Amino acid sequence: MLFLLKKPAFLNFWLAQIFSRLGDAIATTAIIFIIGSNSSDPLIISLVIFAELISTTLFGLFAGLIADRFPKHLIMIYMDIFRIIVTTIIIFNLNSPIILIFLVFLKGIGTTFFYPARTSFIPNVAGEEHVTDAISISQSTYSTVYIIGPIIAGLLLTTTSVLFIFIIDIISYILSIIFILISNSLITTKQTTELNQKIKTTNESLWFALSSGIKTVYRIPTLFFLLIILFPFMFIAGIFDTTYTSILLQIFQVSALDYGNLESIEGLGAIIGAIIGPFLLKKLNPSLLLICTIIAFGILMGCVTPLNLIHRSNLAPIYIWSLIIGIVNSLLNIPINTLFLSITPIPFRGRGISILQTLSTLGIILGLLLGGIAARYFNPIFFTTIAGLTIIIFAIMICFSKKFKELYKISSTPLPLDSNIKSEQEFNA
Template sequence: MFKVLNNQAFFRFWLGQIISHLGDGFTRIAIVYLVATLSKDPLTIGLVIFAQLLPTAFFGIFFGPLADKYNRKWLMAGADFYRMVIVALMIPFHHSATALIILITFQGLGSALFDPARSSSIPDLVGEENIQPAISLSQSTRAAMDIIAPSVGALLMMANNYTIIFAIDAVTFALSAFFILSLRNLGKINVAKDVSTESYFNSIQSGVKEVIGMPALRFLLILLIPITLVCGILNTNLIAVLTNEFKVSAFHFGFIEAATAVGMIVGASLAAPFAMKKVKPSKIFLSGTASIGLWMILIIPLDRFHVLYGILPVYIWSIMVGILNAFLNVPLNSLFLKVTPAAFRGRGSSLLGITASTASMIGILAGGWLSKEVGVLYGTALSGALLTIVALLMPLLKGYRSLSDNRSTKMEPESKQPVAAN
């Protein structure tokens, strides 16, 4: 996995990811905790995630073609500088949950532009043969920053110093942009001669037609709807469980987030890559989906264990959440980049984001309603049961066989992959 860092261009790309995720982690933990404590309403807590996803759901279709037509380096750098300004504006408004949610929405516009460009740049930097190890490294890096950032963020929150948290995040966006701008060849790779001459709106139409026309990709998009919808419910309820049911402090809230990231590192850097050498990514994706659902059901006995043994069972449970998430995210991203034609990766990434974001937003609203009807604990368990049912039904669908049988989704052993220089 770490062999891809021998590529100096990807190494700088990766450093930019480290810095950006570090600052994002500070801000995310601060905003979630601020909104949770200011509102004490699961639906309002869900609006934080809702606001992050809204721009991708509504504007992603217009941003995806830009990653296929224009210089990705400048798109990503511009998005970073834009988000730097938005985060800086959060400093004077950190006492208002409403203002924070509005600013998060505007920050999401930058992410909606940045993410398709970043995803489609990975194969350009590492080559088609090294997509899977690059994805594993990217997921592991994100998880590592999710350990460090919430931990440091929790310490800063104990001092009630939210100004420093937002200021640090603003600076990290600027540093990330400078690392991206240092990549001279990024954005100069033309994946298809006719992409630059195709009109903007025609490129949107052709991108949708190409992605939807591929059985494996079409099934992947359809499958994401129920999965991300349930995950939206889970995201809303889990935060409410920690803050309102388990009554965790700001200190433990940050470190529980870090514990989840520890599991993600183990899963993304060790367990999932090892499994993908032995088993098809589609089967790992299936088992990961089922396992997360079953693990969410166990939140009911976790409540009892928390009463008997304190906070330790919550940390253990959170670590396993991270490990199981890796068995969903790593094969999903690898499958997408392997199956999508190079000339359509920007538009394909945007469609993937639109599908996931829209379903997640519906799930967030449903999660807020469900928590009020049955409580956050039983709402979380019920969501897990629904996710398990989805996983059990997946093999019965024709599209799953198409995804499973697609030759391009089979990963070669790492020993056969040439070393390349996110």
């Protein structure tokens, strides 16, 4: 897997991803701290997270369309520039919570457009035959920065001024731009020429191209079925995101120190999951790995009931539980992205990834809302256990469906590059 880092094009792309994601993580942590310090209303803090998520839901599909029609490296560069501008405006509005939340929303739009361009650019820098390994490295990098970013932000908040933090944020985006430019310049001329010949910008209207992308996903049964699997799961995952915190702090009553440690342990699990993912994919079909991880996630949700009986005498099982949650969460992303990139025709990859991103985020938002309401009126332990059992039953039913057998068959025999390239005219016919 690490052999990809010896490829100059992929190495520079990887470094760009580190700095871009680091900028997001540091800025979001700093903004939450600023707003939390100046307001006693927890709703204001939750609006920061909501502002980031809703931008993906509103603009995700359009972002995928842009990724399919224009050079992906330029999209990433423009979005980094856009986030530099937004961060600069943030510096002058640190005492205005409402304006800050709006600026977080704008920054989220930049990230929304960056993501499908980044994901669909992976085959360009890694090669079609190394997509799975590249996704694994990308995911482990994301998980690592997810842990390190807030830690760096916390250290900076105690040792420097808030202004300096956002200056570092701007510098991280500038470095991302530099490495993206280098990465694109290192892609071989032959590779670039072939891609340009096979993926040509059409004269279609944006609306027609967007609708054709949605129709294409709908007309490919395995892709549409994959979305049917993922949306309910993301909904349940959104519920667990809410009840998880409630259970740890209100039911298990862990200390602030233990809560921070559990968050770090979960992040460590995410890194482990990203590392072992490619090895599991060599042994298991991607669709089977996806179902297994969904079932494992449901089992982990159900584990809150026995953990509730023993947490007062021993916290070790809760630490192990959090570690496995991180592993399973990370493992989920690898087969999902692998299946989407391998099944989706190249001219529609950006739109395919953005549809996945939009529906996943929408499912999480709906789950967060329901989870928040349920945590008020129902026992979080009982509600989480029922939700976990529901997703297990759903996954088992999926395994016996005809569509899953088709997905399993297709993902067992990946298509060669040429057979995966179709023109938009073919799919719209």
